[in-house]
Amino acid sequence: MPVPLLDLRxxxxxxxxxxxxxxxxxxxxxxxxxxxxxxxxxxxxxxYCATPAAxxxxxxxxxxxxxxxxxxxxxxxxxxxxxxxxxxxxxxxxRLGARPVFVDIDPQSYNLDPxxxxxxxxxxxxxxxxxxxxxxxxxxxxxADMARILPLCAEHGIPVVEDAAQAIGARCPLGPAxxxxxxxxxxxxxxxxxxxxxxxxxxxxxxxxVGCFSFFPSKNLGGIGDxxxxxxxxxxxxxxxxxxxxxxxxxxxxxxxLGGNFRxxxxxxxxxxxxxxxxxxxHLARRRNAERYRQLFTSSGLVAEGAVSLPVAVYQREAxxxxxxxxxxxxxxxxxxxxxxxxxxxxxxxxxGCEIYYPVPLHQQGCVAxxxxxxxxFPEAERAARETLALPIYPELTEEMQQEVVRAIxxxxxxx
Ligand SMILES: *Cc1c(COP(=O)(O)O)cnc(C)c1O
Numbered sequence: 329m330p331v332p333l334l335d336l337r338x339x340x341x342x343x344x345x346x347x348x349x350x351x352x353x354x355x356x357x358x359x360x361x362x363x364x365x366x367x368x369x370x371x372x373x374x375x376y377c378a379t380p381a382a383x384x385x386x387x388x389x390x391x392x393x394x395x396x397x398x399x400x401x402x403x404x405x406x407x408x409x410x411x412x413x414x415x416x417x418x419x420x421x422x423r424l425g426a427r428p429v430f431v432d433i434d435p436q437s438y439n440l441d442p443x444x445x446x447x448x449x450x451x452x453x454x455x456x457x458x459x460x461x462x463x464x465x466x467x468x469x470x471x472a473d474m475a476r477i478l479p480l481c482a483e484h485g486i487p488v489v490e491d492a493a494q495a496i497g498a499r500c501p502l503g504p505a506x507x508x509x510x511x512x513x514x515x516x517x518x519x520x521x522x523x524x525x526x527x528x529x530x531x532x533x534x535x536x537x538v539g540c541f542s543f544f545p546s547k548n549l550g551g552i553g554d555x556x557x558x559x560x561x562x563x564x565x566x567x568x569x570x571x572x573x574x575x576x577x578x579x580x581x582x583x584x585x586l587g588g589n590f591r592x593x594x595x596x597x598x599x600x601x602x603x604x605x606x607x608x609x610x611h612l613a614r615r616r617n618a619e620r621y622r623q624l625f626t627s628s629g630l631v632a633e634g635a636v637s638l639p640v641a642v643y644q645r646e647a648x649x650x651x652x653x654x655x656x657x658x659x660x661x662x663x664x665x666x667x668x669x670x671x672x673x674x675x676x677x678x679x680x681g682c683e684i685y686y687p688v689p690l691h692q693q694g695c696v697a698x699x700x701x702x703x704x705x706f707p708e709a710e711r712a713a714r715e716t717l718a719l720p721i722y723p724e725l726t727e728e729m730q731q732e733v734v735r736a737i738x739x740x741x742x743x744x
Contacts, residue, residue, distance in 0.1 A: 331720050331729045333681025334546055338724035339610075343602060347552075350598040362591055369597040370557070372604055373541075376497070379534045379559040381566030384592030385573060388493040388542020391556040393420040394590050395489050395538040396461065398568045401426045405460035408448065408486075410440045411689045412709035413465040416542075417491050418690045422699075426460065430691050432706040434473070436640040438662070438716075440464040441708070442476035449484060456484055465491040466532045468685075468718075469548070469614075469659040470641065471500035474535045478502070482509035488536030493556075494659040496541055496549050497611055499529040499652055501643060506535075529652045533559045538569075543600055548614070548659050549607050555596040613723035614658040620727060621661060621719070624734040635741045637664040660685060661721035665737075667744060668717055674740045680733055683718050 340347070354365055366384045374382040385391045401407060403425035409417050411430035421428045431444040449456050462481045464472040472490075481488050492498075533539020541547075543555035560566040568585070571578055576585030622638055630636040639662050647655035662685065665671050675682045689709040690696055719733055 329732050330679030331681060331732055333683055333720050334722050336545060346602055347599050350602055351595055354594050354598050359594060363594050365594040365597040366592050369601045372601055373557050373559060377531045377534045377559050379561055381560045381563055383558045383566060383569045383573060384597055385556045385558055385590045386592060387554045388540060388544060388556040389416040389420060390590040391540035391558045392417050392491060393423065394569050394572045395540055395558055396420055396424055397572050398565055399461050399487060401460045406455060406458045407461045407463055408459055409463040410465045411691045411706045412438060412686065412712050413467060417463050417465060418696060430706055432708045433712065435708045437470060437642050438467045438712055439472035442473050442480060445477060445480050449480065459486050461489050462486050463489045463491060466495035466498060468662050469495050469498055469657040471495060471498050471532050474500045475502050475506040478506045478535060479509035490533050490536040490539040492532040492539045493542035493547060495532045495657055497607060497654050498532045498657045499654045500532065500535065501529055501646055502535065537561055543596065548610060548657055549600060549603055551596040551600050553596055555592050555600065610723040611654055611657045614721055617721050617725050617730065618658050618661055620730050624730060628734055628738050630738060630741065635666050639663065658721050660718040662716050662718045664715040665717050668715055671740050672717060675736055678736045680736050681720055685718050687713055689713050
């Protein structure tokens with residue numbers, strides 16, 4: 329039985345009629361640029377993330393780019409980020425003429441390591457003074473350690489921009505120190521903050537000053553094309569991003585800021601608003617699938633033999649004790665494996681979808697390396713790039729399909 333890495337058809341089938349009707353409504357409205365559908369999705373995202381502002385944009389990449397533009401990141405500035413992620417954040421930093429400064433990842437979560445961040449601030453004070461923003465990524469569906477990242481950045485007055493493209497809805501526990509730091513950072517770096525960080529478990533995107541989402545079809549909330557969203561805890565900054573989205577025009581044909589065309593399409597917004605209602609159920613199904621894999625892999629003996637290391641849901645125990653569901657939203661189920669490249673070939677031959685996210689760490693990408701910025705090594709990012717493999721985890725995956733995946737991996741290690 330072939331098992332695809334991702335199949336969007338079973339998700340579409342039950343929603344197809346509703347989605348077609350929503351598309352027809354946009355078509356007949358002739359409101360083809362922004363308009364009520366985009367505003368409505370913005371309100372829904374604002375409520376879902378519990379943030380005071382949301383701005384629909386053209387992609388996750390443009391969410392990052394416009395957020396950094398609003399913070400006036402430019403030539404000579406440094407932006408701290410992860411060396412192990414999709415290219416969009418690093419690309420946006422470079423496009424603005426700024427320099428990405430990488431901090432290695434934590435090998436358990438694959439997210440930016442707060443110890444590395446602390447070490448950077450301690451050992452490189454001159455560079456710290458030039459840091460314009462810190463851009464952690466919530467990779468694979470789980471939040472970075474914001475309880476530590478927020479206070480560390482706040483100490484240095486550095487605003488935090490979250491790349492939440494892979495983790496919409498995921499929650500992170502913030503202790504009182506992080507909450508205070510988040511509030512303090514907001515008032516010192518961006519006056520006009522009006523959002524008191526309240527309860528303990530926060531959704532990604534809502535903890536830093538700005539959060540960036542992608543609606544690329546393979547994300548947990550995916551459109552039928554490109555789309556993105558910026559959420560923001562500061563109304564002034566949000567207004568600036570809205571302006572940047574329309575070529576920096578505060579009124580028509582008057583351009584005070586240099587922006588771009590970063591608008592979200594209303595057809596995408598209409599589809600996404602329908603899908604957003606199903607997101608909690610899809611998250612639940614992804615977590616159920618993750619638990620099934622854990623049982624299947626454990627009983628296969630592959631974990632005990634050290635052939636396969638399962639992903640670590642770092643907040644799971646604490647969340648379950650607190651009755652919190654979305655501690656991980658499993659955009660990807662990523663295992664570390666022995667003989668990764670051979671296993672991947674063997675699975676593909678068996679008709680089983682799997683992919684390497686990401687084979688080349690960002691500091692080693694051609695267009696980054698040739699700038700000569702980052703001569704350091706980032707051992708954990710490099711090891712992750714060599715050892716990890718993403719397996720199918722989409723909500724509609726059946727138990728039989730998961731058994732097939734584990735059987736194929738079991739067979740590979742028996743023969744190798
Ligand atoms: C998908 C993704 C993006 C970019 O989103 P697009 O909508 O494709 O531009 C940015 N960051 C991460 C971590 C992503 O996974």
